[in-house]
């Protein structure tokens with residue numbers, strides 16, 4: 455059994471460099487200001503095959519932490535090991551980025567080619583892989599995200615949810631071990647949001663991919679094995695959905711919106727009904743109550 459974490463974040467701190475605008479006069483006061491840390495002494499271990507949700511309101515440091523997991527950002531202090539590789543070692547950074555794929559909020563920023571299948575192939579083409587291997591990987595990736603039937607279309611003909619699937623296929627084609635989805639559902643309609651979350655769970659369960667889903671939607675966190683809550687650049691809570699959802703007041707105090715079904719489920723639990731934490735829609739609550 456492999457007992458090493460896949461990602462080992464060891465007490466990292468990070469502050470974005472203060473940007474000096476051209477012609478900007480820096481006052482004495484500003485000069486003495488330290489950059490505000492976006493992360494402060496954060497430690498976290500992500501295990502192979504885990505599904506972790508990183509939850510927190512805007513500005514809490516989720517994206518900054520996510521970018522440290524694939525060497526897009528390097529810590530000012532502390533270390534990040536990905537599959538045992540230190541992200542600060544320049545020679546390792548390419549490998550780290552191949553092993554940990556990142557999906558972003560807006561699929562359109564991740565789509566490059568004018569035909570779906572060429573877009574999925576793009577990352578492999580620039581890496582100079584042989585055509586037969588590219589073909590095989592593109593076919594597999596399109597099938598894994600369920601858009602094989604759209605392979606010859608231009609991406610702009612796809613819906614938002616389908617374009618996000620395409621972005622995921624492009625990452626999958628590179629055969630990563632881990633996917634970080636950074637607010638990858640936040641521009642989508644509620645149904646597509648659910649579908650993309652379901653797809654991430656499917657990739658986790660059927661392909662054994664380690665998944666880190668970054669979100670500020672509580673509903674999306676309900677199915678995770680573990681929820682990590684961030685606030686002001688630190689991890690302040692960690693637990694199973696049942697543990698985290700048990701204290702909704704705490705989540706409210708962190709400026710996280712509590713969807714009505716989750717609030718209702720908490721009241722029902724208080725009244726003695728054993729409602730599962732995954733029941734985050736009115737329909738699911740109704741099913742729980744009918745059992």
Ligand SMILES: Nc1ncnc2c1ncn2[C@@H]1O[C@H](COP(=O)(O)OP(=O)(O)O)[C@@H](O)[C@H]1O
Pocket residue numbers: 470471491492510511512513514515516517518519
């Ligand atoms: N490129 C940047 N330059 C300067 N400050 C940034 C930058 N990106 C984020 N920050 C700051 O770092 C903190 C954490 O931001 P971020 O990691 O993006 O949070 P989240 O993803 O949870 O919304 C915030 O205070 C934010 O303003």
Ligand SMILES: [Mg+2]
Pocket residue numbers: 516517518636637
């Ligand atoms: Mg963010």
